[in-house]
Amino acid sequence: MEDTTKLNKSKLGTKQYWDEFYAVERENFEKNPEDTGECWFNDNDAEEKMVEFLVDSRGMRSISEQCSMIDLGTGNGHLLFAMHENGFDGPMCGVDYSEQSVQFAREIVQERGYGDNFKFEQADIFDSKWRPGEFDVVLDKGTLDAIALSGLTFDDGKKTIVDVYSQVIEKLLKPDGVFLITSCNFTQDELINIIESDSLELWETVDYPSFEFGGVKGQTICTVAFTKKK
Numbered sequence: 067m068e069d070t071t072k073l074n075k076s077k078l079g080t081k082q083y084w085d086e087f088y089a090v091e092r093e094n095f096e097k098n099p100e101d102t103g104e105c106w107f108n109d110n111d112a113e114e115k116m117v118e119f120l121v122d123s124r125g126m127r128s129i130s131e132q133c134s135m136i137d138l139g140t141g142n143g144h145l146l147f148a149m150h151e152n153g154f155d156g157p158m159c160g161v162d163y164s165e166q167s168v169q170f171a172r173e174i175v176q177e178r179g180y181g182d183n184f185k186f187e188q189a190d191i192f193d194s195k196w197r198p199g200e201f202d203v204v205l206d207k208g209t210l211d212a213i214a215l216s217g218l219t220f221d222d223g224k225k226t227i228v229d230v231y232s233q234v235i236e237k238l239l240k241p242d243g244v245f246l247i248t249s250c251n252f253t254q255d256e257l258i259n260i261i262e263s264d265s266l267e268l269w270e271t272v273d274y275p276s277f278e279f280g281g282v283k284g285q286t287i288c289t290v291a292f293t294k295k296k
Contacts, residue, residue: 095173
């Protein structure tokens, strides 16, 4: 049976693409401070649904107004800013392998006066030497989608980024912490298969409008929450 979690390579999986993309975004921001760049999956209200899910989940697991968050592949930091604007004011860390995106997010923080609880850093999340600590909430909005297109492998080509991604989450997540991921390239069942491990288990899923074609129902995007066992 074909493994549908293995995606073809694309420039969307390269650091060069995102450095160039966010260099343009920064230039636009300099000309117009109201232009804070692209909000990914905006057409599907994904960011709104991720925020809403965590707001509704406050008081459960390790989710509170003061919980710590890390956003993987943060880009312009839009998701973290949305969390902050909806009542989350704990430590927030955004990480991206594009230095241009990190600089852009920092510039937005300064321009908007969001405060010093935001930290943005450039890093390779697959580098074993990168150890930013553990967080109550780990976020991914389209990041696995993008990096899965890089074609990078580990262990002499035996494992792909998809194969090792759950290990990154395990390292970053506190016991009873929540990993919330949104994807348009992987189905809900595929995400569950990718992420679930001995320490990570499915917690909740987020509903989106579904479509039906040829008698088969589906949806173009999915958001899934996992929790780390105590």
